Amino acid sequence: DGETRKIKHLRVFFVTAAWSIFAYIWLYMILAVFSPGVVQVWEGLLTLFFFPVCVILAWIADRRLLFYKYMHKKYRTDKHRGIIIETEGDHPKGIEMDGKMMNSHFLDGNLVPTEGKEVDESRKEMIRILKDLKQKHPEKDLDQLVEMANYYALSHQQKSRAFYRIQATRMMTGAGNILKKHAAEQAKRSTSLHEVRPEEPEEFISKIYFDPCSYQCLENCGAVLLxxxxxxxxxxxxxxxxxxxxxxxxxxxxxxxxxxxTVVLKSGETQKEFCIGIIDDDIFEEDEHFFVRLSNLRVVEADEPPELNNLPYPKAILASPSVATVTILDDDHAGIFTFECDVIHVSESIGVMEVKVLRTS
Structure with missing residues (x-):
């Protein structure tokens, strides 16, 4: 498939690989060499003893104890995120304790950039974050999305021990959390942008809408006025x-x-009516409804062709409700049913009583 995998931490790989191979070898030894076909008590106890040994070695690998402290480190800078990343490897060449570089080259004031593959991975990761944020926040512009993506990357990236030391120092001195401070600044900046954004002068804008937005008519009315x-x-x-x-x-x-x-509201007119025909039939139906929608608003000066609304603000807008609902009340009901008499007197011995029911329309 062309898919490639790489080992990020060699110590984890070596511990996992060594214990996986040892598990199969030990299982073969106790079942085929020491006591074929039988698992003895001492074999089971020794196998159980291997569990804490495996956990301790995994803990040592995670904490980088024992021989890890004798391993030299090398450092590189992430050009895109601006942080120093510590890696395990050979003794660094050209790095002095005062932070100056020897026998190395600078590129625009930074250290030599990372390999092309790592740069591509960082770029693809940032593109993925931007796409996700664009789907979640479609109303935000590109600059706001980039700021949010930077904050997301800062909060989710792997941080060095120095970062947590600085965090602890800031918390003890009352300076606060770096990430929370960054989020507060973003929220404040977003709020200020909304505050400085000029509001549309509503008194200069004409609002067009249905009034009322709900209409009822009988099926035999012929037409309904909106x-x-x-x-x-x-x-x-x-x-x-x-x-x-x-x-x-x-x-x-x-x-x-x-x-x-098209409805035309001429100069000085505040309302306009139009009608929609209603079809009458002789079939009994439930009450039904349909909709009428307004669209494509245009504003013109006198003696000028229609044109779209102009900046800096529109001259007219479609306000709510821009959709009217018309309910047709069916008049083809089965009739009105009543008794012929309100009170009927009969003898107790009549046996069966007949009552007349009248249907009127």
């Missing part, structure tokens, strides 16, 4: 807004007439 209202803004403007019917439980062509068109 009202579009303009509120606020410059009343001298001419406003065009399109409307279109949409099916709900009622279907166009069977329960109502499909309708689409």
């Amino acid at each position: 009202t579009v209202v303009r509120k606020g803004g410059d009343m001298s403007k001419i406003i065009y807004v399109d409307y279109k019917t949409e099916d709900g439980s009622a279907n166009a062509g069977a329960d109502y007439e499909f309708t689409e068109g």
Whole structure:
């Protein structure tokens, strides 16, 4: 597949590999060499003793005790994250105790950059983080997403012992948590951006919407009138807004007439009505409804062709509710059922009594 794997910590690999091989060898010895086909008590006890030995060696490898302190370290800088990464290996060449470099080269004030593969991995990881943040926060711009990605990488990357020492020192001196401080600064910066963002002057914007947004009519009414209202803004403007019917439980062509068109609010007009035809039938049905939606708002000056809203703020907007609901009340009911008389007097010995029920429409 072209897939490659690499060993990140050799000490973990050696401990795991050594004990895995030893487990199979020991199992073969006790079952085939020492006592073939039989597991003796001393073999079981010795096997049990190997468990704490394995745990202790794993702990030594994790804490880097014993021979690990005699191993020399080498250091490299991560050019993208700006941190020093400690690795195990040969004695570092050209590093002095005062932090100056000898027999090495600088590149733009930094140490020699990491290998190409590691740079590509860091870049791919940052791209993945940005994609995830973009899906979770689609309303944020690229700069905010980059800041969030940097904070995410800082909080999730592997940190050195020096980082935790600095953290502990800051906590004891009351300086606070570095990561929490970074998050607070981000929140403060985001809040300040929202505060300095100028609000749209609502008094200069015309709002277009349905009033009311819910209508009821009988099936035999013929047509229903809907009202579009303009509120606020410059009343001298001419406003065009399109409307279109949409099916709900009622279907166009069977329960109502499909309708689409344009409402024109002329200069000085605050509302406009338009009608939608209702189809009457003789079939009993439940009450049904459909929708009418406003869209494609245009604002024009007098004696000018329609144009889109202009900056710095729109001259008119579609406000809520921009969708009206029309409910058709069915009049083809089965009738009204009543008794013929409110009170009926009969003899106790009649046996069977007949009562008349009347149906009226």
